[in-house]
Structure formats: C-alpha cells, structure tokens
Amino acid sequence: MAASQPIPKTIYIGSFAHCISLNELEVCERGAIGVDEEGVIRFVERNVSNEEDIKLNFGEEWKDAKVVRLEGKGFFFPGFIDTHTHAPQHPNSGLFGKTTLLDWLTTYTFPLEASLSSLPKAHRIYTNFVSRTLSHGTTTCAYYATRHVPATNLLSSICLARGQRALVGRVCMDSLSPPYYRDASTASAVADSRACIEHTRRIDPSGTIVRPIVTPRFAPSCTAPCLAALGALAHETSSFIQTHISENHNEIALVKSLFPHSKSYTDVYDTANLLTPQTILAHAIHLSQDERDTIRARGAKISHCPASNTALTSGCCRVREYLDQGLTVGLGTDVSGGCSPSILEQVRQAIWTSRFVAMGGPGADQPDEKAKLSTCEALYLATRGGAEVVGLADKVGVFEVGREFDAQMVRLGVEVPEVEGESVQDSPVSLFSFESREEMVEKWVYSGDDRNCAVVWVRGRVVHKRKGVVV
Ligand SMILES: Nc1nc2[nH]cnc2c(=O)[nH]1
Numbered sequence: 001m002a003a004s005q006p007i008p009k010t011i012y013i014g015s016f017a018h019c020i021s022l023n024e025l026e027v028c029e030r031g032a033i034g035v036d037e038e039g040v041i042r043f044v045e046r047n048v049s050n051e052e053d054i055k056l057n058f059g060e061e062w063k064d065a066k067v068v069r070l071e072g073k074g075f076f077f078p079g080f081i082d083t084h085t086h087a088p089q090h091p092n093s094g095l096f097g098k099t100t101l102l103d104w105l106t107t108y109t110f111p112l113e114a115s116l117s118s119l120p121k122a123h124r125i126y127t128n129f130v131s132r133t134l135s136h137g138t139t140t141c142a143y144y145a146t147r148h149v150p151a152t153n154l155l156s157s158i159c160l161a162r163g164q165r166a167l168v169g170r171v172c173m174d175s176l177s178p179p180y181y182r183d184a185s186t187a188s189a190v191a192d193s194r195a196c197i198e199h200t201r202r203i204d205p206s207g208t209i210v211r212p213i214v215t216p217r218f219a220p221s222c223t224a225p226c227l228a229a230l231g232a233l234a235h236e237t238s239s240f241i242q243t244h245i246s247e248n249h250n251e252i253a254l255v256k257s258l259f260p261h262s263k264s265y266t267d268v269y270d271t272a273n274l275l276t277p278q279t280i281l282a283h284a285i286h287l288s289q290d291e292r293d294t295i296r297a298r299g300a301k302i303s304h305c306p307a308s309n310t311a312l313t314s315g316c317c318r319v320r321e322y323l324d325q326g327l328t329v330g331l332g333t334d335v336s337g338g339c340s341p342s343i344l345e346q347v348r349q350a351i352w353t354s355r356f357v358a359m360g361g362p363g364a365d366q367p368d369e370k371a372k373l374s375t376c377e378a379l380y381l382a383t384r385g386g387a388e389v390v391g392l393a394d395k396v397g398v399f400e401v402g403r404e405f406d407a408q409m410v411r412l413g414v415e416v417p418e419v420e421g422e423s424v425q426d427s428p429v430s431l432f433s434f435e436s437r438e439e440m441v442e443k444w445v446y447s448g449d450d451r452n453c454a455v456v457w458v459r460g461r462v463v464h465k466r467k468g469v470v471v
C-alpha cells in the first residue's frame with residue numbers, strides 16, 4: 001500500500017514484545033494495540049480478556065475498527081532498523097573468499113557497483129533487495145547506493161513506492177578509486193550529491209519515508225577538499241551523513257599516510273565538519289579512547305556490523321564497552337561485507353562477537369565477562385538503538401502511545417506433537433508446550449528467520465506479507 005493512502009483504524013490483538021530499556025524486555029501475553037488512520041499508536045492494553053471490552057473501553061470511535069488477530073504462537077515485535085547496508089552489493093552476498101577490506105573492495109565491490117550505470121540492472125537489484133530487507137522485518141534502512149545519480153534516485157523512488165523508511169545516499173569517491181569508478185572532481189561529487197538530495201526532497205517533501213544522506217564512502221576514497229565540501233553540503237541541506245570508520249588495520253594505516261597532519265581517523269572527519277548528531281559511522285572497531293570521546297561529544301552515532309566484521313576479518317567491536325561509555329549504537333547488515341540482509345542475524349552475530357571479546361579474543365587483552373551482550377541488549381540495538389541512530393527515536397522502536405506502528409508479526413508455528421508425527425514445518429523454531437513467552441522470544445532470536453516474519457507494517461501500512469498470510 002502506498003505510504004500516503006489512508007488506512008482504517010486497526011486494533012492488533014495478541015502477544016507483543018519490545019524493549020522497554022537496554023535491560024528490560026516486556027513480553028505481554030494478551031495485548032491490544034490501537035492504531036489510528038495516520039498509523040499512530042493510540043492505546044496499548046495489557047491483559048485483555050476480550051476484544052469487545054477493548055472496543056467499549058475506547059469508545060465510539062473504535063467501535064468499527066478493523067481487528068488483526070495474531071493466531072497461534074507468536075508475537076508482534078517492533079520493525080528492525082538496519083543502520084548500514086549497500087543495496088548495489090546485494091548480488092555479491094556470500095562472495096568474498098579470503099579477502100580483507102581493501103582487496104575485497106577492488107576485487108569484488110567496485111566492479112559490481114560500477115556496473116549499476118545500467119539502470120535496468122540497478123532496477124533489478126534494488127527491487128529485489130528492498131523486498132528482501134522488508135521480508136526480514138526491516139522497516140527502516142540506511143542505504144548506500146552507488147555514485148550514479150539516476151540509479152541512486154531510482155533506489156529512493158523504490159523505497160518510497162514500497163513504503164520502507166529509508167535514508168538513501170549517493171556514494172562520493174574522488175580519490176584513490178579505480179579510473180572506471182570515481183568522481184571526476186570534488187565539484188562534480190558535490191553537484192551529483194546535491195541532485196540526489198533534491199530528488200529525494202521532491203518525491204517525499206516531508207521526509208516521512210525517504211530522506212537523503214550525504215555519503216563520503218570513507219576517508220581513503222575522498223580528498224580533504226571533498227570531505228570538507230560534503231560536510232558543508234550536509235549542513236546547508238540539513239542532511240544526515242554516513243561513512244565508514246576504523247574498520248581494518250590496513251585502512252587505518254592508509255588514512256594515516258593520506259592525512260599525515262590529522263590526529264586520528266576520527267579527526268579527519270571532525271576537521272571536515274562531518275561529525276554531527278545526524279552522522280552514522282559504520283564499523284568503528286578500532287577506536288582509541290580519544291576518538292570515542294570526540295564521537296560522543298559531537299553526538300555522532302555508531303553502526304555495529306558484526307557479520308561483516310567477521311567475514312572480512314576486520315575485528316571484534318567492543319560494543320558493551322561503547323554502551324557503558326555513552327555511545328549510541330545500532331546494528332547494520334553491511335551487505336555484502338556481511339552476507340545476510342537480516343537484522344535478526346545481526347542480533348545473533350552481535351551476541352557471538354561480544355562472547356569472543358568476553359573470551360579474550362581479538363579486541364580484548366584478557367577474558368572479560370562484562371563484554372557479553374544479552375539477548376535483550378542486542379534486540380534493543382536492533383530496534384530502539386537503531387531508531388536513535390537514524391533520527392527516529394521519538395517515532396519508532398517500541399510500542400508506546402504516540403509512536404508510529406512500524407512492526408512485524410512473528411509467527412513461530414505449531415508445537416511439536418506429543419505423539420510421533422510430522423514435526424518439521426514452515427518454521428525453523430521447534431516449540432514444545434512448556435516454553436514461557438520470554439523463552440519463545442529467545443528461541444526466535446537464536447533459531448528464527450524470515451519464515452517467521454509473517455507480516456510487516458510501516459506507519460500501520462502493510463509493506464510485506466508472506467505468501468498465504470491473510471490480514
Ligand atoms: N564494509 C565496507 N567497508 C567499506 N569501506 C569503504 N567502502 C566500503 C564498503 O563498501 N563496505
């Protein structure tokens with residue numbers, strides 16, 4: 001349904017789960033969430049006994065509301081937020097061999113991205129990728145496109161048509177990039193970025209669904225004048241900013257050699273006025289304490305991309321420590337550094353990475369139990385943490401009155417029968433009759449996937465439905 005079409009008042013009845021705080025997961029067994037015609041949550045009821053009472057309690061205006069009932073085992077959960085991914089790299093998911101960041105970029109990434117000068121190819125890849133991320137429950141996504149203006153504008157238009165909230169950025173790279181894939185000059189990088197910002201603002205003036213994001217690829221790809229001009233462009237147009245930082249040791253050494261007068265990688269961006277409360281910094285694995293302090297002082301946010309960090313052997317980010325130090329963190333799939341479009345997968349991967357740190361692995365001097373992320377903490381990063389990163393902290397991420405209904409219906413399937421019989425079905429989660437509601441959420445986190453994502457809503461509008469599901 002297009003983002004602007006009216007929707008009926010709807011009451012969602014069934015269990016729901018969401019993170020109240022980093023450490024508090026609420027799992028409500030018999031809930032009712034009332035959503036108005038604008039997609040805004042008007043009531044959240046707990047311990048509901050019957051739907052007629054709900055309608056009566058909330059008066060005349062809810063008498064004829066549509067009811068969406070979650071049948072069987074499952075729960076409503078806030079939509080996931082992917083704070084960092086590359087839509088054009090989707091066809092390369094799973095293709096990385098034994099490369100690390102810098103040779104991976106030249107071997108796999110730049111040739112594929114360059115080929116999106118073909119608009120039909122871009123259309124094929126982008127429509128499929130937006131469908132994929134939606135089918136995994138991603139209701140908001142911060143996308144890198146390529147350096148091509150028409151293909152970048154196409155991605156913005158596709159997100160708007162599909163109703164997925166998105167930040168869409170044209171990638172800037174005027175330095176150290178292959179001749180077949182680079183911006184001719186700082187001036188053209190800025191002019192092309194401006195054209196993409198204007199397109200996004202024209203198709204969605206309110207920015208409710210799609211917003212532009214200024215995107216210097218990373219410091220090695222941009223000259224100092226280009227970084228400074230993009231900082232100025234972001235300020236002039238009040239745009240978000242996204243880039244990569246401190247992902248890999250060779251990359252950090254390269255930045256040091258390219259910007260010898262800068263104090264640090266972070267300082268390169270700070271000098272260019274690229275660190276703002278609207279800045280998303282991907283990876284941020286090997287930051288010094290001084291860099292962390294600068295990032296926090298500027299209010300910039302971090303996108304933790306655990307699957308990509310492992311695939312490209314970039315390192316283990318000490319996320320638990322970042323949270324203790326007051327940094328704001330969300331999760332990113334970083335396709336195709338990461339090979340999965342699923343934020344649920346990043347929840348698991350973030351938890352595994354934190355355990356490697358806890359065991360004294362890379363990024364740790366010695367074992368450190370405090371480094372472990374809990375299931376609730378990782379789910380918080382996937383929803384409310386992500387919402388803070390993309391500037392939607394007051395709008396989505398939790399079921400509260402006044403927020404917008406960005407949600408997924410998680411269906412866990414039927415229980416394994418007590419007598420021998422068919423027990424494998426269209427859900428990877430094996431349920432018995434004795435799990436608590438909280439345990440069902442844990443089982444979903446550790447063994448669920450897109451087969452459990454039955455329906456997805458953005459602002460109360462259906463943006464994805466699994467085949468055969470009726471709502
Ligand atoms: N993971 C990742 N890191 C980058 N650094 C610069 N470009 C990229 C990219 O496309 N992916």
Ligand SMILES: [Zn+2]
Pocket residue numbers: 084085086244282334337
């Ligand atoms: Zn990336």
